[in-house]
Amino acid sequence: MTIINKLTLILCGCIILLPHAIFAQQSEYSTLPPPRKLTTEQAKVAEKNYQKYCALCHGADRQGHVNDHAPSLRSKSLFESGVPHAILRPISYGRVDTAMGGYLDEVGGPMTLDETWDLTYWLFEKAGYQRLKLSTNPIQGDIKRGEQVYQKECATCHGIKGEGVTAPALGNQSALAHNTDEFIRHAIRYGRQDTPMKSFKDKLSSDNINNITAFLRSKASGWKMGKTVLKAFPTPDKYVINKQGDDPHFKLSDDMFVSSDDLNAALNSKKKMVLLDTRVPSVWQTAHIAGSIPFPYYADLNETVEGIPKDVQIVAYCSCPRAAAEHTINKLRRKGYTRTAVLWEGIFGWIQMGYPVMRGDIEDIANK
CATH class of the missing domain: 1.10.760.10 (Cytochrome c-like domain)
Incomplete structure (x- = not known):
């Protein structure tokens, strides 16, 4: 009998020689043990x-x-x-x-x-x-x-x-x-x-x-x-920007959305409003529209609305470009905040259109 390879199978007292491929399928990758089990x-x-x-x-x-x-x-x-x-x-x-x-x-x-x-x-x-x-x-x-x-x-x-x-x-x-x-x-x-x-x-x-x-x-x-150099969050007395300014009187599309053009014009004209950055605060630290406050979409509104008046125009933005901001504004509207809007293009669209943001400080740790 011709020896095909070194693999042998002892069956009923006889030695039968089989190709390894028939006996087992070799995996492309080896496996790792599972990570720790959670309690x-x-x-x-x-x-x-x-x-x-x-x-x-x-x-x-x-x-x-x-x-x-x-x-x-x-x-x-x-x-x-x-x-x-x-x-x-x-x-x-x-x-x-x-x-x-x-x-x-x-x-x-x-x-x-x-x-x-x-x-x-x-x-x-x-x-x-x-x-x-x-x-x-x-x-x-x-x-x-x-x-x-x-x-x-x-x-x-x-x-x-x-x-x-x-x-x-x-x-x-x-x-x-x-x-x-x-x-x-x-x-x-x-x-x-x-x-x-x-x-x-x-x-x-x-x-x-x-x-x-x-x-x-x-x-x-x-x-x-x-590594991002973390900044202190604005305090409630800083939530309303341009406190002495006029109302922006935005014309909202679908009763929800304000364009970057209109928001930028209102900011340049020192209109009175509240800007909510609804992303996770780590990205507010990296870059945000000047005057905005970290107001993450997952926040408990009972804890975060303090300091935000209901008679001031609120504009929320995110980078989805709208999902987190819409989610937040809908929650605010259910709590009686009616003067609310969402930035249509989101912050990435805002940046791509050439409008300014406040950049965070990054500490270079490559050589540390």
Whole structure:
């Protein structure tokens, strides 16, 4: 009998020689042990934090794409390749220049480090997938060819410059700094289950998947580690800006929205109003419209409306571009605040139109 390989199977006293491929399917990746198990109380707090801070955009059932193209947080390929750090880091520090702000207290967010860790592990437990051990080695590929394939296959959803259109921004510097090449390649190969992001492993060659990965990695140049220098929040006596000014008398579209042009004109004319930044406060620390106050969408209105009069025009904005602001204004209207509006373009649209913001101070910690 010809020996096919060294694998032997002893059956009924006979030695039968079988090819290894018949006996077992070798996995592409080795697996990692599961992360620590949450206690019942930790899981309860983590679920409460998810519903409070995340569900508005990612969905009550973690399905994603409810607002601002926020990704699914139950996708198999994400959780088998991304726990813990690829999940923990965006929760903690956000994604620069996207609607995803940082929720860690050290950057101005509402959660402690333990709470962000627990939320990460809760998401993993809810997803229910085994972790894979992905390589941390760089992926080699043809960057120019990768750009060509990217523009053909990816740009419609992710943007010509990776800025994100109906899908997450792939050219985002903080995401590229946090994620390994293999994490990116794994997402391209296997897609994101239960989302519009399909698998490309049967459509594109391995070389072209490597080329796209290399192209995306090439966009990570220039990233610097920095820490936001936190500012004190405005006190209630500062909530109303231009206290001696006239009423702006905005003409709202759909009884809700004010344009950036009209808001900027009112600010330049020193009109009296209250500006609410409804994002997580960490991004208010980074950049905000001058005079605005941090008023996060998840806040308890009974605690936050003190100091905000009902007879002054209120304008809320966010970066979704409107989801968090609309959510907040609707809550205010239910409490009897009728002089309310939402900035139509959001703060990113405001910035892209050339209107000013107050920039936060960033301490360079790369060499510390």
